[in-house]
Amino acid sequence: DAMVIQNPRYQVTQFGKPVTLSCSQTLNHNVMYWYQQKSSQAPKLLFHYYDKDFNNEADTPDNFQSRRPNTSFCFLDIRSPGLGDAAMYLCATSTWTSGRGTYNEQFFGPGTRLTVL
Amino acid sequence: AQRVTQPEKLLSVFKGAPVELKCNYSYSGSPELFWYVQYSRQRLQLLLRHISRESIKGFTADLNKGETSFHLKKPFAQEEDSAMYYCALSGLGGSQGNLIFGKGTKLSVKP
Numbered sequence: 001d002a003m004v005i006q007n008p009r010y011q012v013t014q015f016g017k018p019v020t021l022s023c024s025q026t027l028n029h030n031v032m033y034w035y036q037q038k039s040s041q042a043p044k045l046l047f048h049y050y051d052k053d054f055n056n057e058a059d060t061p062d063n064f065q066s067r068r069p070n071t072s073f074c075f076l077d078i079r080s081p082g083l084g085d086a087a088m089y090l091c092a093t094s095t096w097t098s099g100r101g102t103y104n105e106q107f108f109g110p111g112t113r114l115t116v117l
Numbered sequence: 118a119q120r121v122t123q124p125e126k127l128l129s130v131f132k133g134a135p136v137e138l139k140c141n142y143s144y145s146g147s148p149e150l151f152w153y154v155q156y157s158r159q160r161l162q163l164l165l166r167h168i169s170r171e172s173i174k175g176f177t178a179d180l181n182k183g184e185t186s187f188h189l190k191k192p193f194a195q196e197e198d199s200a201m202y203y204c205a206l207s208g209l210g211g212s213q214g215n216l217i218f219g220k221g222t223k224l225s226v227k228p
Contacts, residue, residue, distance in 0.1 A: 004160075033215070033216075040126075042203065042216045042219055042220045044218075045217075088160065093162075105163045
């Protein structure tokens with residue numbers, strides 16, 4: 001089945017130790033998103049890629065970076081995790097057709113729960 | 118400012134009772150509204166979107182621009198409807214369909 005895969009499902013890191021979360025998709029979608037969801041809060045968009053074009057949300061901390069080496073993979077790098085970065089990180093994909101203004105369904109991965117010790 | 122408000126954190130109903138999950142939004146342009154659902158131990162998935170005007174799993178939602186609302190309704194709740202429901206907004210002119218989510222309402226349907 002075509003899907004969005006996130007690895008690992010659970011990640012434990014130490015305060016200040018860089019960590020990378022990965023997302024892959026078999027849907028061949030041109031847009032990939034990273035959301036942060038803290039307990040009892042709404043998923044919050046961090047950034048997204050439209051093809052190779054990176055789009056950062058204005059309030060995303062510099063501590064968060066992303067890479068998309070190809071259509072299928074997208075990575076979330078947290079350079080120096082703090083205790084406040086403990087959260088569920090959701091990856092999502094969708095298609096977007098420039099000029100048509102068509103918003104298509106976002107397909108979500110299962111998420112990676114990050115714990116910072 | 119763009120915002121989605123779901124006033125109820127938890128909604129508990131009995132099986133067969135009507136259910137309405139409230140969603141209000143704030144957006145200056147013409148938004149597109151969605152309901153996403155997350156069943157226990159499953160991923161977040163689209164339930165319905167206002168432009169489709171369809172009923173999914175017995176749920177419907179009507180966009181009321183005057184009241185800036187997009188409430189989700191079902192006349193007879195089933196136990197399998199128990200889940201976390203998120204209302205989300207995407208704005209035309211925004212970049213590539215970014216979603217703004219509400220905080221979610223947990224629906225519990227009791228037997």
